[in-house]
Amino acid sequence: MDAELEREFDRVVGAEQRIEPRDWMPDGYRKTLIRQIAQHAHSEIIGMQPEANWISRAPSLRRKAILLAKVQDEAGHGLYLYAATETLGADREDLTRKLVEGRQKYSSIFNYPTLNFADVGVIGWLVDGAAIVNQVPLCRTSYGPYARAMIRICKEESFHQRQGYELLMTMMRGTEAQRRMVQDAVDRWWWPSLMMFGPPDAESSNTAQSMAWRIKRHTNDELRQKFVDMTVPQADALGVTLPDPELRWNADRGHHDFGEIDWTEFWQVVGGNGPCSRQRIEHRRAAHDDGAWVREAAAAYAHRQTDREAI
Ligand code: FAQ
Secondary structure (H helix, E strand, O other), X not given: OHHHHHHHHHHHHHOOOOEOOOOOOOHHHHHHHHHHHHHHHHHHHHOXXXXXXXXXXXXXXXXXXXXXXXXXXXXXXXXXXXXXHHOOOOOHHHHHHXXXXXOOOOOHHHHOOOOOOHHHHHHHHHHHHHXXXXXXXXXXXXXXXXXXXXXXXXXXXXXXXXXXHHHHHHHHXXXXXXXXXXXXXXXXXXXHHHHOOOOOXXXXXXXXXXXXXXXOOOOHHHHHHHXXXXXXXXXXXXXXXXXXXXXXXXXXXXXXXXXXXXXXHHHHHHHHHOOOHHHHHHHHHHHHHHOHHHHHHHHHHHHHHHHHHHO
16 A cells, blocks of 8 residues: 555656645655755744844834835745644644754854844845745745745745845945945855855755655755856946855856855854854744743633634
8 A cells, every 4th residue: 555655656746746735745755844844934933033133223214114024024934834844744832842942953044143234135135045046946846835835935035135135236336334334244144145055965965865855956056056156247236246266157167166165164053053043042932932921812712712612
């Protein structure tokens, strides 16, 4: 029986159709999806913090309204993604516990500080830019609820990327001090953005199996290269320098060559030792604890409604 179910699973995945929550799936497939989607959800939720740091200090009402909307979108993305894990049998409370206890990961990028307002623009341009390159292919991932969540998320991410670029363009047309702030932010965020795509393919423990299951559609290095190629002309148009002396066009490959990423730093950050790792988790834990009364009230209300319906 299992062999037959597995054949059907392989056929659906091979035919570029979607696996749906009630379909049979290998345990490893379910586990991998819960791991990846939960990490993705945690990234969206923790990812609200670096930019939210600037909401109260945004330089105009317009910038404040844009930033508020963006951070709220990120909360929404986290919620769609947690809902997608629930279709696989995961429990949201359990995932949150694992996050605050450091037993589940979130993207390395959100462990860096936001030191000036240009960081908000650079996060939009580079971090959302990298997120889009990584996530557009996930609209074709083999698990239906994840693929459908990604379609909406990508539409919103592309707005996020554009608002960041527009913010930076405005600052670059401003004063010399503003241009210096933008360059400083680019210098600090460039390398961490490249790390978002994960370790090199040779060290990526999950890629081969995730590609075979069509959860991932491209390898980490393929997507990183695509991001570099896409970003170089945008940096030129902005008038900023990407902080990599080895970055240059390679006509033979038809791609940009770039310098070696500091993988020691990457693994340090992934291991919970990034510049803001402790602060991010503490803040998340405090927000979760502060929200306990809301969850209790909602649960009590839901019980009362069920009791009423039963009368
Ligand atoms: N940070 O074998 P692989 C956003 C871990 S965008 C931390 O290559 P995989 C939007 C990995 O989990 C950011 N850990 O892993 C936004 C694995 O550990 P494990 C979120 C990382 O899964 C913008 C180990 O290293 N996007 O939030 C990282 O095949 C602005 C070995 O790696 C997604 O999550 C990292 N950068 O490939 C929000 C997209 N990279 O679990 C706010 C969906 C790797 O075995 C503001 N996820 N690790 O213990 C993916 O596409 C994949 O999971 C990858 C990693 C590509 C991230």
